[in-house]
Amino acid sequence: MQEKFEQLQEKLRDIIDLGTAGALLGWDQNTYMPPAAAETRGHQMAIISRIVHEWATSEEMGRLLEDLKPYQESLDPDSDEARMIKVAKREYDIATRLPSEFVVEQSRVTTAAFSAWAEARAKSDFKIFEPLLAKVVDLNQRFAAFFPEVDHPYDALLDQFEPGMKTAEVKAIFDALRPEQVELIQAISEQPQVDDSFLHQPFDEKAQWDFGVEVITQFGYDWQRGRQDKAPHPFTMGLSIDDVRITTRVDPNFFNPMFFGTAHECGHALYNQGHARKYFRTILSDGASLAVHESQSRMYENLVARSYPFWEHFYPRMQEVFPQMSGVSLDQFYKGINKVEPSLIRVEADEATYNLHIMLRLELEIAMLEGKVAVKDLPELWNTKIQEYLGLTPPNDALGVLQDVHWSYGNLGYFSTYALGNLVSAQLWEVITKDMPDIEDQIRAGKFEGLLTWLREKIHTHGKKFEPQELVQNVTGSKIDPAAYMRYLKNKFGKIYKL
C-alpha cells in the first residue's frame, strides 16, 4: 500500500511540475510576453492543459485512488497521507465528471467571451458581450448539472473555489451582513466627509515602488523565493513555495493602487511561501480556498496597512520619501486612506462598501443560473440593484455590469470568495489579538514577525490540508461568520466618522 501511495504521489508530482510550468507561461503572458506572441502562447498553454487534464483524469489515476481506499480508511483521517488521498480523490472526481467535449467547448467559449467582453467594455456596449455571456451561463448550468447530488446548482460552482462550502451558508452569511453594512454606510453618509485629496497628486513612480518594497520586506516577503513585477491587473503566482511572484501597478497620480495593492499581493504571497516544506510538490502545497487566500491578502492590505498603528510607524518614513506629504498630519492621512464613499467600481471600493458589490453579483449569478433572469435584462437589473445598495446609477455599462473580467473567464461562483475573505480576515484578527494582546504595539514598532509566525503556524503551513470552513473552525472556534467583521467595521469607522 505504501507503494501504491508512492505511485499516487509520483503521478501528482508530474501533474504539479507540468501544471506549474504552465502557470509560469501565464505569469509571463501578464508581465513580459511580446504583444505579437499571443497565438504562440495560446498553443503552448493549450498543450500543457491538455496533458494535465489527461493525467488528472486517467484510468490509472482512478484505479490507484480506488486501490488506496482501504489504506486511506486505515489511516488517521487527519494525517497528511489520508488528507492527500482525500484531496486527490476530490479533484479526480470533479475532473472526471466533465466530459472532454464539455471541457473543449468551455475553453472555446471562454476564449471568445474574453475578447467579446474586452471589446464590449471598451465600447461600453453590453450587446457585444450578451450572446457570449448567455453561453457562459449555459455552460455553468450544464456544469452544475454534472453534479446532480448538490442541494442547489450554485453549490457545484462555489465548490470549485471553496471546497465544501454551500450556497445556503453563503446566503445566510450575507443575509446577516447586508442590513448591518447598509445601516453603517447610511450612518457614515450622514457625517461630514473626510478629505483624501492629498492622495490624488503626483507620487514619483520609483519612490512608490521602493517604498512598497521596503514595507513588504518588513512584512517578511522572502525575495530569495520571489520577485515583484508590473502587471496591468496585479496578481500573485505561486509556482512552489520557492517561487512566489507578486505583481503590482503604479499610478503616478494616486498613492493607493500601488501601496495597498502591493500589501494585498504580499498577503497572498506570504501564504504561498508559507506552506510546510514537507508538502513540497504534493497536492497539499496550495491554499485552502480562495476565501482563505483572500483573508490573508485583505488582512495585510486593510487590517494591517490601513491601521493607525501601522502608520504611526511608517508615516514619518512616508513623509521622508514623499515630501509633498509634509503638510498632512498622521490623523488626516489615516482618515484619508480610510475614506468611505459609495462608488461604482468594486476594485476601488472601500472596506465598508466592498461587500455590497459582492452581494449584488452573487444575487445576479444565482438568478441567472436558476434561469430567473435573462442575460439581456442584466444591465437594467444591475443598475437597479446598485442604486438600491449604494444609491448610485452607472452612467454606462462599462462602469456597471461590464466592469469585471470574471464572467468572461467562464466563471460564475467566484465573487463571493472576496467577501468571505474579508470576513475571515476579521475573525482571524480577533484571535490574533487574543493570542498576542500587544499586536498593535508590535505593529507600531514596525515588528511583523509575530504576526507572520502566528499566520504561518495557524494557516499557512497547513496548505490545502483542511477545507476552508474546517480551517476557520479549527483556528477561530467557529465557522465563517460576519460578526467579527461588523465589529471591526463599526469600531474602526465609528471612530473615524465619530458615529
Add this chain to the structure above:
Amino acid sequence: MQEKFEQLQEKLRDIIDLGTAGALLGWDQNTYMPPAAAETRGHQMAIISRIVHEWATSEEMGRLLEDLKPYQESLDPDSDEARMIKVAKREYDIATRLPSEFVVEQSRVTTAAFSAWAEARAKSDFKIFEPLLAKVVDLNQRFAAFFPEVDHPYDALLDQFEPGMKTAEVKAIFDALRPEQVELIQAISEQPQVDDSFLHQPFDEKAQWDFGVEVITQFGYDWQRGRQDKAPHPFTMGLSIDDVRITTRVDPNFFNPMFFGTAHECGHALYNQGHARKYFRTILSDGASLAVHESQSRMYENLVARSYPFWEHFYPRMQEVFPQMSGVSLDQFYKGINKVEPSLIRVEADEATYNLHIMLRLELEIAMLEGKVAVKDLPELWNTKIQEYLGLTPPNDALGVLQDVHWSYGNLGYFSTYALGNLVSAQLWEVITKDMPDIEDQIRAGKFEGLLTWLREKIHTHGKKFEPQELVQNVTGSKIDPAAYMRYLKNKFGKIYKL
C-alpha cells in the same frame, strides 16, 4: 497520404508547442527566476523534456515516418513537404539511437558537471572538474558509438549542431585557415598598437541600454515580436517567429560588451524572426545550424557594427549620448573597437585572433574523443597550445582550460560552429557586396533595410529547410570556405595596422 502527412504535422506541432514552453522556462531561469527556485525549475523542465523525448521517439512517430516514405519519394525533393519529412526523419533517427538509460545518465552527469565546473572555475582548481569531465568525455564516446556508420566518431557529435557536416571538412577548413591567421597576427604584432583606453571608462548604464536599443531598432529588430532583458551570459531565445527574445549585459566601465553583444544577439534574433510564416509551428521554423546562426550574429556584430561606414553614421550620435567621447576622433574610435591583441579569453577575443581559440578547442576535443589525451593532462596541453598559437600563458586554469561552460553541459562538438560562423559571415558579405554594390553607402546613411531584405530572402526565410553546406552553396556558389574571411581580415586589419 495527405492525411498521414497532416498527422505527422500534428505530432510535430505538439512537440514544438511543448518544447518551446520548456524553452520559456529556460529564458526565465536566466533572467528573472528567484534564486531559490532552481530545484522547482529543474523538476518543471525535466517533466517537459521527458514528454518531448517520449513523443519524439514514439512508435507512432516511427510508423508515420515509415508510412510516409513512398509519399516523400513521390514529391519534389526540394518541396517544403519533402524537406519536412526529411528533417523529421533525421531527428527521429538521432533521438531513437540513444537508449533512454543513456539519456537519463547524460542528464544526471551534466547536472553534476555544471556544478563541478562552476566550483572549479570559481576556485581555479581543475581537479574539481576533472572526474566529471572524464565522464562527459566517456558519454560523448558512447554517444558517438551509437552512430557506427560515421567516418570519424567526432562526426556524430558535430552532426548534432551542423547537420551533414564532416570532421574532415572542418579540419580541412581550419588547416587552410590556421597558417594565414597566425601570419596575420604576427604581422599585426610588429606594428604600433592602437589605443582603446577610451573604451574603458564609465559609460552610463541606461544610456548604453538605450543606445543599443536605438541601433537594433534601426537594424530591423521587431519589438512587437520580441524584447530585451539582462542576463549574466547573454543569449537569444526564439520560441516562435512571434516571440524572439534577446538578452544582454551591461558593463558600466567598458563600452564593448553591451554594444557589440547587443548587435550580436540582434543578428541571431533577426534570423529567428525571419523564418517564413508558412513554417509557423513546423519543424522547419528554426535555424539551419549553429554555424549559420553564428554567421548572422557575427555579421551584425562585426561586419556591420565594427565597420567604418557604420560609425560614420552612428559616431556623431554616440558622441551626443556619451559626451566623454568628444575628444576621440572617429578614426581613433574605429581603430579602438578593432584593436587586435592576443588574449586568454575566447569571448573577449578580437576578430583576428578569435578563430585560433576555436581551433585549439577543436584539436583538444578530437584528441580526447579519440582517447589520445587523458583528461588529467588537459590543463598542461591547453597551456602549451595557447602559448603556441597566441604566445600567452594563462596564470591559472580559470583563465585557461576552465573558462568555457560548454563541456559542463555535456557537449563536445559545439565550438567549431563559432569559427565556421565567422567564415560564413564573410562569404555572405562578398555576395551581398556584389548584389548591392552600394551596401556601404546604405550603412553610411543608417539604412539597414536593404541588408535585412537580402538576408531574409537568401537565409532567414528558409529556416531549417536546407542543410548548412547546402544553404551556403546555394547562396554563395561554394561550400564553407575560409578564403573570404581571410580576404576580409587582411583588408580590414591591413588598413588599420598599415600592413
